[in-house]
Amino acid sequence: MITLNINGKDVQLDAPDDMPILWALRDVVHLTGTKFGCGMAQCGACTVHLDGQAIRSCVTPVTAAVGKKITTIEHMQNDKVGQAVQAAWSAVDVVQCGYCQSGQIMAATALLTSNKKPTDDDIDAAMSGNICRCGTYPRIRAAIHEAANKLA
Amino acid sequence: MNSPLNISRRTFIKATALAVGGLVIAFSIPNAKRFLLPGISDANASEEASKLPTPNAFLRVGTDNTITVMLAHSEMGQSIWTTLPMLIAEELDADWSKIKVMHAPAAPEYIHTAYGIQITGGSSTTWSEFDRYRQAGALTRALLVNAAAKKLGVAAESIKTENGFAISGDKKISYGDLAEAAAKLETPKAVTLKEPKDWKIIGKATKRLDGPEKINGTAIFGQDVHFDGLMTAMVARSPVFGGSVKSFDASAAKKIKGVHQVVQVPTGVAVIADNYWAAKQGRDALKVEWNLGPNAGLDSKALVSEYRKMAATQGLPAAKAGDIKTAASKATKIIEAEYVLPYLAHSPMEPLNCSVRISQDSCEIWTGTQMQGTDQQAAAKILGLKPEQVKIHTLFLGGGFGRRANPAADFVSEAVQVAKAAGVPVKTVWSREDDVKGGYYRPMYLHQAKIAVDAKGLPVAWEHTAVGQSIMLGTPFEAFQIKDGVDATSVEGVADSPYIKGTPNHLVSLHTPKTGVPVLWWRSVGHSHSAFVMESLVDELAHAAGKDSLEYRRALLNDHPRHLATLNLAAEKASWGKPLPKGVFRGIAVHESFGSFVTQVAEVSVNKGEVKVHRMVCAIDCGLSVNPDSLKAQMESCISFGLGAAMQSEITFKDGMVEQSNFHDYKVMRMADMPKVEVYIVQNTEKMGGVGEPGLPPVAPAVTNAVFAATGKRIRTLPIGNQLA
Ligand code: FES
Numbered sequence: 001m002i003t004l005n006i007n008g009k010d011v012q013l014d015a016p017d018d019m020p021i022l023w024a025l026r027d028v029v030h031l032t033g034t035k036f037g038c039g040m041a042q043c044g045a046c047t048v049h050l051d052g053q054a055i056r057s058c059v060t061p062v063t064a065a066v067g068k069k070i071t072t073i074e075h076m077q078n079d080k081v082g083q084a085v086q087a088a089w090s091a092v093d094v095v096q097c098g099y100c101q102s103g104q105i106m107a108a109t110a111l112l113t114s115n116k117k118p119t120d121d122d123i124d125a126a127m128s129g130n131i132c133r134c135g136t137y138p139r140i141r142a143a144i145h146e147a148a149n150k151l152a
Numbered sequence: 153m154n155s156p157l158n159i160s161r162r163t164f165i166k167a168t169a170l171a172v173g174g175l176v177i178a179f180s181i182p183n184a185k186r187f188l189l190p191g192i193s194d195a196n197a198s199e200e201a202s203k204l205p206t207p208n209a210f211l212r213v214g215t216d217n218t219i220t221v222m223l224a225h226s227e228m229g230q231s232i233w234t235t236l237p238m239l240i241a242e243e244l245d246a247d248w249s250k251i252k253v254m255h256a257p258a259a260p261e262y263i264h265t266a267y268g269i270q271i272t273g274g275s276s277t278t279w280s281e282f283d284r285y286r287q288a289g290a291l292t293r294a295l296l297v298n299a300a301a302k303k304l305g306v307a308a309e310s311i312k313t314e315n316g317f318a319i320s321g322d323k324k325i326s327y328g329d330l331a332e333a334a335a336k337l338e339t340p341k342a343v344t345l346k347e348p349k350d351w352k353i354i355g356k357a358t359k360r361l362d363g364p365e366k367i368n369g370t371a372i373f374g375q376d377v378h379f380d381g382l383m384t385a386m387v388a389r390s391p392v393f394g395g396s397v398k399s400f401d402a403s404a405a406k407k408i409k410g411v412h413q414v415v416q417v418p419t420g421v422a423v424i425a426d427n428y429w430a431a432k433q434g435r436d437a438l439k440v441e442w443n444l445g446p447n448a449g450l451d452s453k454a455l456v457s458e459y460r461k462m463a464a465t466q467g468l469p470a471a472k473a474g475d476i477k478t479a480a481s482k483a484t485k486i487i488e489a490e491y492v493l494p495y496l497a498h499s500p501m502e503p504l505n506c507s508v509r510i511s512q513d514s515c516e517i518w519t520g521t522q523m524q525g526t527d528q529q530a531a532a533k534i535l536g537l538k539p540e541q542v543k544i545h546t547l548f549l550g551g552g553f554g555r556r557a558n559p560a561a562d563f564v565s566e567a568v569q570v571a572k573a574a575g576v577p578v579k580t581v582w583s584r585e586d587d588v589k590g591g592y593y594r595p596m597y598l599h600q601a602k603i604a605v606d607a608k609g610l611p612v613a614w615e616h617t618a619v620g621q622s623i624m625l626g627t628p629f630e631a632f633q634i635k636d637g638v639d640a641t642s643v644e645g646v647a648d649s650p651y652i653k654g655t656p657n658h659l660v661s662l663h664t665p666k667t668g669v670p671v672l673w674w675r676s677v678g679h680s681h682s683a684f685v686m687e688s689l690v691d692e693l694a695h696a697a698g699k700d701s702l703e704y705r706r707a708l709l710n711d712h713p714r715h716l717a718t719l720n721l722a723a724e725k726a727s728w729g730k731p732l733p734k735g736v737f738r739g740i741a742v743h744e745s746f747g748s749f750v751t752q753v754a755e756v757s758v759n760k761g762e763v764k765v766h767r768m769v770c771a772i773d774c775g776l777s778v779n780p781d782s783l784k785a786q787m788e789s790c791i792s793f794g795l796g797a798a799m800q801s802e803i804t805f806k807d808g809m810v811e812q813s814n815f816h817d818y819k820v821m822r823m824a825d826m827p828k829v830e831v832y833i834v835q836n837t838e839k840m841g842g843v844g845e846p847g848l849p850p851v852a853p854a855v856t857n858a859v860f861a862a863t864g865k866r867i868r869t870l871p872i873g874n875q876l877a
């Protein structure tokens with residue numbers, strides 16, 4: 001048994017030490033908003049926040065999260081920046097298939113939390129680890145700028 | 153459009169009371185030709201199906217005023233979750249905020265109106281459903297109006313409908329309050345559809361209905377399916393296509409905590425476990441000896457040489473006119489070129505997965521699929537059931553791009569085999585590596601062209617030979633797509649090219665090698681290679697003639713107004729011919745596919761051999777655009793998908809094995825690579841075409857034509873990769 005703090009709650013779960021946070025979330029706790037895309041830190045679909053930092057949950061073992069706070073897409077509506085990002089995503093109508101979007105929103109929220117007015121270059125740097133096969137990139141960029149404006 | 157449609161002649165309609173209250177409208181098409189897999193009988197034909205109960209419906213009006221629209225097609229990003237309901241809501245005068253959407257089950261009612269099988273593909277959903285969904289809306293409205301007339305004791309003609317209400321003078325009754333009474337009425341024999349001038353919803357940019365759940369993480373994809381007792385499986389498959397299991401040792405795999413069973417299935421060895429992590433570790437620990445089979449020597453370089461050798465001889469004719477030899481002998485100049493395009497994986501963001509629960513006399517399947525029709529038949533065949541005993545729950549697809557529409561039903565069949573062998577409900581999941589290495593690729597193609605031009609630089613003889621695998625061979629579409637040995641999709645965009653048709657002497661021929669690589673339609677199918685070849689060749693001709701790329705195309709496309717309209721619109725918006733920032737160059741390409749016409753203009757710079765695309769200007773003519781914003785989104789999507797393939801993606805073989813494995817070596821577009829995109833729509837009332845694919849074909853040639861403008865180097869092999877380094 002291992003105790004993880006997920007979205008503000010301590011949760012006891014039966015997961016081996018080497019199990020990536022992604023699979024603990026998806027297959028043990030059944031929080032499926034966080035997605036699997038590559039399993040090797042290449043696509044960003046599995047992005048969650050660990051103490052506010054965007055991490056790739058597919059390559060981070062559960063033991064690395066002990067004593068820290070895991071935040072997932074399911075909690076973004078309770079986060080001020082997360083709310084603004086989700087509202088901007090809706091205003092710009094970003095999503096297509098939607099599969100990458102939890103990870104995109106988690107990455108964008110982490111970016112805007114640390115950088116209130118990201119430039120296009122900042123967005124390139126922060127978001128290039130998140131693949132969208134549907135090519136929603138122009139709308140993601142527009143939505144990040146829109147969220148930054150709303151938060152200003 | 154304004155004449156009453158006699159629905160009863162074209163379609164079988166029934167309106168019935170919902171067991172839970174409300175009104176159901178169901179359609180079926182008794183005369184539609186169905187495609188059936190060998191061994192599947194048509195016992196479950198439409199007559200039978202018309203007796204099916206409530207789920208087989210297009211539309212439900214609930215007593216709580218909700219309007220539930222059933223989608224005969226799958227939502228995979230293209231936004232039909234919104235577009236098809238728009239068609240119903242328009243005719244129904246529905247309250248848009250009360251619309252709910254569901255994927256339909258696999259059933260004969262939902263077979264494609266043109267393709268004869270339940271499928272989402274060919275950029276066809278909106279045009280193929282434009283009448284059927286509007287009719288469903290209009291018919292429901294008529295029933296509700298009749299119910300209101302009866303209730304109020306007034307003539308039906310005096311009743312207006314608006315925003316979910318039937319209105320007569322100062323009296324208003326909600327659709328929900330009329331639903332049960334409407335269900336008891338006789339179905340009207342005919343309905344009149346609205347005139348386009350009266351449309352309030354069709355043609356208006358409309359927000360996606362699936363937006364909220366895809367933003368807050370609650371949307372359920374196949375991968376997210378979970379119920380008690382559902383196990384996770386991963387399958388070890390042959391590293392070479394066509395290989396088989398010689399022997400395996402599961403002892404180490406079975407020692408992994410959470411692994412329950414290791415079973416052999418036709419495609420390999422499956423490890424069945426509590427969760428993905430255990431299944432993956434179990435599979436890593438598995439030792440399998442393979443019979444590699446006949447493809448163990450497959451090698452991409454050798455394959456190109458082999459295809460080149462084939463291209464040296466004439467293939468089966470696909471288009472022919474005049475006499476190329478005589479014309480060529482009189483020509484001023486002959487231009488010869490060879491183009492090569494690689495195998496490509498679709499790599500949708502959601503890796504393939506399929507959950508299966510089998511019981512005595514039924515099977516339930518949960519997956520994201522584009523082709524419920526063949527999936528259902530394939531599962532029935534494996535289990536010895538009737539198709540109607542196989543229930544398919546379609547979840548949101550985390551991308552499809554053609555990969556999830558497989559006539560061979562590969563990932564569904566395998567998952568059924570795994571669940572059957574395991575004897576428990578199982579979700580079979582693919583890793584990204586499984587996806588990249590798993591086949592069903594866009595086939596590799598080699599094209600050679602020999603074009604004779606006259607003194608004005610215009611083509612007078614065009615000899616064109618294409619070499620590549622057939623996608624349609626062995627599928628239910630074979631009879632309809634392969635004529636005299638020529639798969640129409642292998643040469644689409646070439647054999648019917650306006651450039652070739654406009655050249656008085658031409659010969660297009662095709663070689664169809666039986667290379668042992670599973671192939672499949674990849675977003676835009678044959679156009680994904682043919683447009684690159686044709687639009688590059690035309691650029692070569694323009695350059696050889698000393699003409700501007702746009703002017704030269706205008707001259708050749710003089711009799712093709714829809715091509716011309718997009719060409720002119722994109723050129724104007726991109727300021728064609730006007731100066732650009734230093735180091736930036738333009739390229740242009742136009743192509744017709746899936747009934748739509750698209751021009752792309754690329755602005756590109758090349759620095760130390762690295763290509764940077766700064767801006768793409770796109771103009772599309774797809775006839776009527778039902779939702780202009782989702783049309784724009786599809787163009788953005790096509791540009792991203794097309795640029796990835798143009799710049800970096802390729803699947804290659806060495807010693808029979810795929811050399812790529814994940815996104816680090818099967819490279820796709822990322823945020824920093826994405827140019828600015830502008831999309832312009834040619835407004836007209838022409839026949840409707842598709843939008844999910846037609847934006848893609850002209851992307852690569854627009855970029856490589858710009859690269860030529862920048863460097864003088866003609867890119868004839870994709871991807872561009874490091875060819876300029
Ligand atoms: S699944 Fe973790 S980065 Fe791709």
Ligand code: FES
Pocket residue numbers: 095096097098099100101131132133134135136229501550551
């Ligand atoms: S929306 Fe489909 S992968 Fe991003």
